[in-house]
Amino acid sequence: MANVVSIAAAAAASLPWDVEAVRADFPALAQLVNGHPLVYLDNAATAQKPAVLAALENYYQRDCGNIHRSVHQLGERATEAYERARRTAQAFLGAAEPREIVFTRGTTEAINLVAATYGAANLRAGDEILLTGMEHHSNIVPWQLLAERTGARLQVAQVNDRGEVEMEEFERQLSPRTKIAAFGHVSNALGTVNPVAEWTERAHAAGAVVLVDGAQSAPHLPIQVGALGCDFFAFSGHKVFGPTGIGVLWGRAELLEAMPPFQGGGDMIASVSFERTTYNRIPYKFEAGTPHIAGAIGLGAALEYLQTLGMTRAAAYEQELARYGAERLAPLPGVRWIGQARERTAVFSLVIEGVHPHDVATVLDTEGIAVRAGHHCAQPIMDRFGVPATTRASLAFYNTRGEVDRLAEGLEKVRRIFQG
Amino acid sequence: MPELDELYQELILDHAKRPRNFRVPEGADRRAEGFNRLCGDRITLFLRLEDGVVRDAGFQGAGCAIFTASASLLTEAVKGKSEQQAEDLFRRFHALVTGHPDQAQAETLGKLAAFGGVSAYPVRVKCASLAWHTLKAALSGDGAPVSTEE
Numbered sequence: 411m412a413n414v415v416s417i418a419a420a421a422a423a424s425l426p427w428d429v430e431a432v433r434a435d436f437p438a439l440a441q442l443v444n445g446h447p448l449v450y451l452d453n454a455a456t457a458q459k460p461a462v463l464a465a466l467e468n469y470y471q472r473d474c475g476n477i478h479r480s481v482h483q484l485g486e487r488a489t490e491a492y493e494r495a496r497r498t499a500q501a502f503l504g505a506a507e508p509r510e511i512v513f514t515r516g517t518t519e520a521i522n523l524v525a526a527t528y529g530a531a532n533l534r535a536g537d538e539i540l541l542t543g544m545e546h547h548s549n550i551v552p553w554q555l556l557a558e559r560t561g562a563r564l565q566v567a568q569v570n571d572r573g574e575v576e577m578e579e580f581e582r583q584l585s586p587r588t589k590i591a592a593f594g595h596v597s598n599a600l601g602t603v604n605p606v607a608e609w610t611e612r613a614h615a616a617g618a619v620v621l622v623d624g625a626q627s628a629p630h631l632p633i634q635v636g637a638l639g640c641d642f643f644a645f646s647g648h649k650v651f652g653p654t655g656i657g658v659l660w661g662r663a664e665l666l667e668a669m670p671p672f673q674g675g676g677d678m679i680a681s682v683s684f685e686r687t688t689y690n691r692i693p694y695k696f697e698a699g700t701p702h703i704a705g706a707i708g709l710g711a712a713l714e715y716l717q718t719l720g721m722t723r724a725a726a727y728e729q730e731l732a733r734y735g736a737e738r739l740a741p742l743p744g745v746r747w748i749g750q751a752r753e754r755t756a757v758f759s760l761v762i763e764g765v766h767p768h769d770v771a772t773v774l775d776t777e778g779i780a781v782r783a784g785h786h787c788a789q790p791i792m793d794r795f796g797v798p799a800t801t802r803a804s805l806a807f808y809n810t811r812g813e814v815d816r817l818a819e820g821l822e823k824v825r826r827i828f829q830g
Numbered sequence: 831m832p833e834l835d836e837l838y839q840e841l842i843l844d845h846a847k848r849p850r851n852f853r854v855p856e857g858a859d860r861r862a863e864g865f866n867r868l869c870g871d872r873i874t875l876f877l878r879l880e881d882g883v884v885r886d887a888g889f890q891g892a893g894c895a896i897f898t899a900s901a902s903l904l905t906e907a908v909k910g911k912s913e914q915q916a917e918d919l920f921r922r923f924h925a926l927v928t929g930h931p932d933q934a935q936a937e938t939l940g941k942l943a944a945f946g947g948v949s950a951y952p953v954r955v956k957c958a959s960l961a962w963h964t965l966k967a968a969l970s971g972d973g974a975p976v977s978t979e980e
Contacts, residue, residue, distance in 0.1 A: 764847075766894035768869045769838075772951060776834045784869055798870040798892065827838055828847075828895065 427727040435460040446778030449813045454804035457651045465711035469704045495710025502713045504634035512659040512693040517625040518548040520644035520659035525552040527669040535561030540591040543569040547787045549623045573600040573749025588618040595627035599788040600749030601757025610639040630755045632721035652712030656705030666692040673698040724807040732756035738818045756805035765828045767801040774820045836947030846895035851905035855886040864964035871897040875964045884908045901961035927958045
């Protein structure tokens with residue numbers, strides 16, 4: 411497979427953060443929108459891509475064969491590239507073995523997989539599933555479906571005024587009946603970084619299995635599943651600068667092995683007859699049908715890119731941006747900032763007095779600034795803060811202080827139009 | 831590139847800040863609800879009809895500036911209109927915001943012509959038309975909540 415890690419990224423690994431060199435790896439950033447240089451601040455929705463297209467193109471135009479079944483050269487190359495991507499994901503998460511990496515369509519499918527297999531096999535009426543008040547809908551609804559099916563109950567650890575779940579509250583919601591605790595590592599709506607290692611320890615002590623929704627942490631923090639201590643960790647390809655339609659579920663091998671299959675089909679079986687089917691070993695048991703081969707290869711390329719950049723350095727730069735953003739946005743008149751957790755990523759969920767987020771987003775868009783307006787698929791946390799929606803600016807390691815300034819100026823313009 | 835002040839005209843900003851008929855009219859006999867799943871715009875529209883003519887109209891709800899101004903101007907525009915005329919107004923307003931000013935006969939739309947700029951912002955068309963879809967539901971009287979997601 412072509413090595414898509416750029417020279418700029420390789421050079422940057424040993425130098426101070428050169429944001430311009432990093433930006434050069436993301437072609438989409440260098441465009442004009444409505445006549446202005448694009449300021450892309452919707453990274454929590456989806457991130458821009460470095461040169462991962464080369465990996466997709468290489469698969470589709472050179473190595474295009476099906477995996478795990480072709481004797482021919484192309485199929486072998488495809489299998490090698492796909493399994494290499496699995497090893498890359500393993501290294502990215504610090505997982506013990508490649509077979510603990512299951513490719514899914516994304517975080518949503520990964521959570522649904524665990525709910526439908528581990529959950530259905532292990533939960534009984536009266537058992538409890540512990541969530542927090544800041545979960546994304548994709549870490550709420552699969553558990554609700556499971557609760558309906560099994561008679562289990564959802565317990566929700568509530569969020570304080572800063573947008574944090576306090577340890578006492580988390581422990582209060584735990585009980586000997588808690589069988590699963592599922593929580594986001596980083597809140598998509600607020601940017602709160604949760605103390606998931608501590609929570610996991612408490613949940614394990616209560617006898618629960620822990621799933622961490624890493625959709626918003628994998629793009630911004632170095633992840634070591636061993637250090638987190640959790641049992642499952644899920645993230646999405648498109649949010650870690652890779653393709654859409656691909657994601658990863660990491661699970662402890664012994665748990666994955668004991669779980670029933672998710673979907674039935676080709677590749678997930680060892681043998682099939684009309685009388686009896688035996689299942690393939692993990693992770694293939696959970697990858698029925700021809701998977702998103704190109705997507706997995708593209709994701710592998712994106713993760714290699716991130717490893718070369720260095721997630722620790724990227725996170726340090728983003729923390730600097732978060733501090734600058736807070737400094738620049740907090741004094742703006744008429745701007746309320748929801749969720750000021752002490753541990754945060756560079757996410758700003760803003761309420762502009764008297765102006766609906768959709769109007770804010772339209773005005774900013776005419777300035778070439780892309781933000782998200784809405785409830786961010788996290789309605790419970792919007793209700794918690796008593797707002798129907800917010801304007802969310804979510805930054806990544808390729809954003810700059812200058813772009814934060816452009817956002818602040820854009821918000822001033824919003825005020826001139828609607829409050830003038 | 832679309833011009834922002836075409837979208838947020840003075841008239842629209844005025845009605846967004848100070849919506850008219852933001853009330854439940856006395857003796858209202860028609861009522862319908864509308865909801866925009868995408869952004870959470872929410873409206874309950876009330877009408878009072880006499881002999882097939884809208885005598886009073888009012889609304890409750892919350893949403894963006896385009897939505898609020900549209901609902902406010904709707905309640906002004908439909909007063910005194912027959913059901914037939916109100917539905918015709920709906921049809922022409924819809925043509926206007928979806929970029930067909932000729933079918934809209936924009937020159938006869940009066941204040942509603944201010945929404946002509948919306949057509950340059952496809953994602954905002956639903957904000958402008960939600961109240962009107964709700965009007966149609968109120969007139970047809972089936973009482974089912976309407977949504978902008980078809």
